Amino acid sequence: MNAGLAASTVTRYMNDKSGKLSVTERTLEALAVYSGIPKNVLPGQRRLPGFGESETVPYDDKQDERLPDWVLAAIQANRGNRNGVEPWLMKSWALDQLGILPGDVLMIDQNRRPKAGDIVVAQLTDPVTQRTETVMR
Structure with a gap:
């Protein structure tokens, strides 16, 4: 995987039906660097709601x-x-x-x-x- 992670690191979490698996901080950081999407933030939702600085x-x-x-x-x-x-x-x-x-x-x-x-x-x-x-x- 281009993020420097084994594919199983990501797919294991995505395929978990139990909801008991967690993602490590290292994995979140690698995905954030690779994707350009900051960790713990949903894509397209990077500012507080309401009027603020123009996009x-x-x-x-x-x-x-x-x-x-x-x-x-x-x-x-x-x-x-x-x-x-x-x-x-x-x-x-x-x-x-x-x-x-x-x-x-x-x-x-x-x-x-x-x-x-x-x-x-x-x-x-x-x-x-x-x-x-x-x-x-």
């Missing part, structure tokens, strides 16, 4: 850490001369099961109509506090 933000080259030149070149090539196509930085783990991790850059085309299965950006506003959070789903 994604537009990339701002004046405020955000400078991206490598090859990433900036890829952004420019993807954007071309199209209006409404902008790079956004993923800040949360909400799309981790799709391979999109915090720090990834996603190109958002505000002019395209989404189709079934597309990832979309939405803004949610709490009617009580009027706080707005940007999410990707």
Whole structure:
């Protein structure tokens, strides 16, 4: 197994019908390192519920850490001369099961109509506090 564990270490626990087997801290740590999913946290549930920091933000080259030149070149090539196509930085783990991790850059085309299965950006506003959070789903 690529996590550095014997396959039986994982399958023994997964196939246990008695519920009496436990997983060692070493096994949890190896799986967390391999998968990128922190131990003791369900995928996609990496923040407290409720409104908080937005999951994604537009990339701002004046405020955000400078991206490598090859990433900036890829952004420019993807954007071309199209209006409404902008790079956004993923800040949360909400799309981790799709391979999109915090720090990834996603190109958002505000002019395209989404189709079934597309990832979309939405803004949610709490009617009580009027706080707005940007999410990707």
